[in-house]
Amino acid sequence: MIRIGILGYGNLGRGVEYAVEANEDMELVAIFTRRDPASVKPRTNVPVVHADKAAEWKDKVDVLILCGGSATDLPKQTPAFAKLFNVVDSFDTHANIPAHFAAVDAAAKAAGHVGVISVGWDPGLFSLARVYGNAVLTNGTDYTFWGRGVSQGHSDAIRRVPGVKDAKQYTVPVPAALEAVRSGANPELTTREKHTRECYVVLEEGADAAAVEKAIVTMPNYFSDYDTTVHFISEEKLQRDHAGLPHAGFVVRSGATGKDGEHRHVIEFNLKLDSNPEFTACVLAAYARAAHRLASEGAKGCKTVLDIAPAYLSAQSGAELRAALL
Amino acid sequence: MIRIGILGYGNLGRGVEYAVEANEDMELVAIFTRRDPASVKPRTNVPVVHADKAAEWKDKVDVLILCGGSATDLPKQTPAFAKLFNVVDSFDTHANIPAHFAAVDAAAKAAGHVGVISVGWDPGLFSLARVYGNAVLTNGTDYTFWGRGVSQGHSDAIRRVPGVKDAKQYTVPVPAALEAVRSGANPELTTREKHTRECYVVLEEGADAAAVEKAIVTMPNYFSDYDTTVHFISEEKLQRDHAGLPHAGFVVRSGATGKDGEHRHVIEFNLKLDSNPEFTACVLAAYARAAHRLASEGAKGCKTVLDIAPAYLSAQSGAELRAALL
Numbered sequence: 001m002i003r004i005g006i007l008g009y010g011n012l013g014r015g016v017e018y019a020v021e022a023n024e025d026m027e028l029v030a031i032f033t034r035r036d037p038a039s040v041k042p043r044t045n046v047p048v049v050h051a052d053k054a055a056e057w058k059d060k061v062d063v064l065i066l067c068g069g070s071a072t073d074l075p076k077q078t079p080a081f082a083k084l085f086n087v088v089d090s091f092d093t094h095a096n097i098p099a100h101f102a103a104v105d106a107a108a109k110a111a112g113h114v115g116v117i118s119v120g121w122d123p124g125l126f127s128l129a130r131v132y133g134n135a136v137l138t139n140g141t142d143y144t145f146w147g148r149g150v151s152q153g154h155s156d157a158i159r160r161v162p163g164v165k166d167a168k169q170y171t172v173p174v175p176a177a178l179e180a181v182r183s184g185a186n187p188e189l190t191t192r193e194k195h196t197r198e199c200y201v202v203l204e205e206g207a208d209a210a211a212v213e214k215a216i217v218t219m220p221n222y223f224s225d226y227d228t229t230v231h232f233i234s235e236e237k238l239q240r241d242h243a244g245l246p247h248a249g250f251v252v253r254s255g256a257t258g259k260d261g262e263h264r265h266v267i268e269f270n271l272k273l274d275s276n277p278e279f280t281a282c283v284l285a286a287y288a289r290a291a292h293r294l295a296s297e298g299a300k301g302c303k304t305v306l307d308i309a310p311a312y313l314s315a316q317s318g319a320e321l322r323a324a325l326l
Numbered sequence: 327m328i329r330i331g332i333l334g335y336g337n338l339g340r341g342v343e344y345a346v347e348a349n350e351d352m353e354l355v356a357i358f359t360r361r362d363p364a365s366v367k368p369r370t371n372v373p374v375v376h377a378d379k380a381a382e383w384k385d386k387v388d389v390l391i392l393c394g395g396s397a398t399d400l401p402k403q404t405p406a407f408a409k410l411f412n413v414v415d416s417f418d419t420h421a422n423i424p425a426h427f428a429a430v431d432a433a434a435k436a437a438g439h440v441g442v443i444s445v446g447w448d449p450g451l452f453s454l455a456r457v458y459g460n461a462v463l464t465n466g467t468d469y470t471f472w473g474r475g476v477s478q479g480h481s482d483a484i485r486r487v488p489g490v491k492d493a494k495q496y497t498v499p500v501p502a503a504l505e506a507v508r509s510g511a512n513p514e515l516t517t518r519e520k521h522t523r524e525c526y527v528v529l530e531e532g533a534d535a536a537a538v539e540k541a542i543v544t545m546p547n548y549f550s551d552y553d554t555t556v557h558f559i560s561e562e563k564l565q566r567d568h569a570g571l572p573h574a575g576f577v578v579r580s581g582a583t584g585k586d587g588e589h590r591h592v593i594e595f596n597l598k599l600d601s602n603p604e605f606t607a608c609v610l611a612a613y614a615r616a617a618h619r620l621a622s623e624g625a626k627g628c629k630t631v632l633d634i635a636p637a638y639l640s641a642q643s644g645a646e647l648r649a650a651l652l
Contacts, residue, residue: 018584022464097648123652125458125593128636130651132451135612135639136605138348142651184598257608258344263600265608267451270596272510274589279462282583282591286461306637306647310454313461321632322423325456325468326449 001025002292003060004285005085007032007051007077008067009040011245012090015281016065017043023285025315030057032064058084062295063288066090067281075100079107082115086291088284090120097123097304105302114295115302119287120280121271122146124305126251129269131306133253137265140255143181145194147171149247149276157222158199161215163207166235168242170198173250181252184264197228200242202235247276286313327351328618329386330611331411333358333377333403334393335366337571338416341607342391343369349611351641356383358390384410388621389614392416393607401426405433408441412617414610416446423449423630431628440621441628445613446606447597448472450631452577455595457632459579463591466581469507471520473497475573475602483548484525487541489533492561494568496524499576507578510590523554526568528561573602612639 004020006013009031020028021044030047033040037048049057054064064085068074070093078089082104091100097118108115118124122144130142151171158167177194180187199216203209209232217228233241250270257263273279287305290312294303311318316325330346332339335357346354347370356373359366363374375383380390390411394400396419404415408430417426423444434441444450448470456468477497484493503520506513525542529535535558543554559567576596583589599605613631616638620629637644642651 015583022583094652097652098645101648118652125462127652128458129595131636131640131647132454134651135615135636135641136451136608138608182598257341257348257604258601263604265600265605266598268594268596268598269455270594272508272592272594274591275584278583278589279591282462282464289461304648304652306652307635307644309633309635310457310461311632314457315461318633319424321457322427322630325460326420326423326444326453326630326632 001027002289003027003029003062004288005030005032005054005057005061005064006067007054007064007081008073009033009042009048010067011277012281012284013067014043015275015278016067016284017046018278019281019285022282023289023315025289026285029061032057054081055084061085062292063088065284065288075103078115078117079103082108082113083111084113086114086295088116088119088288088291090124090280090284091118092120092123094123101302101304109301112300114291114299116287116291116304116308117302118304119284121273121283122249124280124283125271126249126269128305129251129267130253133251133267133269137253137255137257137267139257139261140253140265141186143189143250143252143254145173145178145181145250145252147173147195147248149249149273150242150245152245154197154199154222157219158201158216161212161219163204163212164201165204166202166238168200168238170200172196172198178250181254182266182268184254184266186254191225192227195226197223197226199228199230200238201230201232202238203232244274245276246274247279248272289313289315327353328615329353329355329388330614331356331358331380331383331387331390332393333380333390333407334399335359335368335374336393337603338607338610339393340369341601341604342393342610343372344604345607345611348608349615349641351615352611355387358383380407381410387411388618389414391610391614396422401429404441404443405429408434408439409437410439412440412621414442414445414614414617416450416606416610417444418446418449420449427628427630435627438626440617440625442613442617442630442634443628444630445610447599447609448575450606450609451597452575452595454631455577455593456579459577459593459595463579463581463583463593465583465587466579466591467512469515469576469578469580471499471504471507471576471578473499473521473574475575475599476568476571478571480523480525480548483545484527484542487538487545489530489538490527491530492528492564494526494564496526498522498524504576507580508592508594510580510592512580517551518553521552523549523552525554525556526564527556527558528564529558570600571602572600573605574598615639615641
């Protein structure tokens, strides 16, 4: 059995708790938290331990899955906990991956551990689709579409607008753009042409709807480059119709081969997820297995999904995989 | 530069000739053939060498890409040429992969070479999609659909029917079945419910169309388990409208997570190819790079796509991939 620990018990941590149950060769041995452990109530009866006492679990956890956020938690936590454990995280700030890789690599190598970073679906499975697609169709173009799904970052940005009580934001691919890409037409697309943004907003009592709408649609970085629609709804309706965290997305590599590129080819990878955190947790669990195996073979340092052979993710042996899935 | 050799100059070999040109770190150094070399006219001015003289090229070729058929060529050729070179093949008889793996592994290990087998899209990229999908969604179901595209094996089977002068067979996924799978409904589907078969047939002069049609649609293994339609057309029309070798396909993993599997997730990988052999050749070229790198690191023996980390396929460095594609 691979002994798994979780650091952080939010949506993602709860997802990992389910994912470990769904893998017969894994057992969850502890949840670590920075909160008062007595305040954390896991669904299963796994021990809850304060993060400051993690060192006491050094020999009782094979892989620690970090379930914090990329903005402030993981840049500190992943290198720190790589000194104690093999670790897996879902660091998803694309621009900062090289720096995060370097920090985790140094810590993991010094301690003789394996750290797998940026595991999930983007970065993660979508990165795999991009790398395989680029390697195969060298003469081609990449497209990534996200949605229809909830963006937590954009929902949070709306909640910071004065007069907003609560909000959910959906990122939505433009159907015509997606169809053009899938057809192999290789279109050049602006940000505005690829995605629209739909906002469901609950106003505070007495708030000025027109002012809130203007503040949202003109917000730089988040909304000003998109066609954004704002729907004002009641708190009850938000809770009833928009409580979930669904997401979806598409990676397309479109390219050409042969005489003067006469033959066109389209490679597409897409996901449709009822629960973004539960799915991300499943990917983390599979890469925890890989981290454990790599460490058992003597590997050290930081890895990403690009560095790990697919067979390491599976509980089946190489011979079983060749017979059943190849 | 990675020095590539090709064994066999049919549709696939010609595709590899294009694929090597599309990879800046590769050069094609020789085409090996069992025919009279003078009778083989490559598109580029690469030397054509009789296969019996391949041993003379032992130190001049880094990776030999085998472009023969799976029925009779590759089971003999891949183990034999693994004694001389690092090799990559597209062996696609799924049921015989374990035996082929064992034969190539023994030959490659004895000679200190790397042999990568069953490279292409199925087996190949579709196998990757199945293994990643199974590892992530452990509680789920696999579906593979092929088409719309030309099946060479089924076209050949029709050509063997008395009274048939020429033929092309298209494998076609049933749209309703594909949509049910994509919706996450997890349907149980029979062979007949998943695919139909469309046949375009040129009759010999004086042949009995009704007898030919009956012989096709009742043919065991190839057609009797499918809804098959037979269209009789002229030779001119076959050459005008059915000269290409397009193909397509879909791998779907559909699964559930969370409390009582309340959340459903669908992972889909699909391809749409104007030229099946040219695309397969691109996959072979990417895995030739991986074979060269693995051999340079001292690896020996047989590998499949499941054993090779994605980064090995790319001409870019790990740091470049992390910055640009992760």
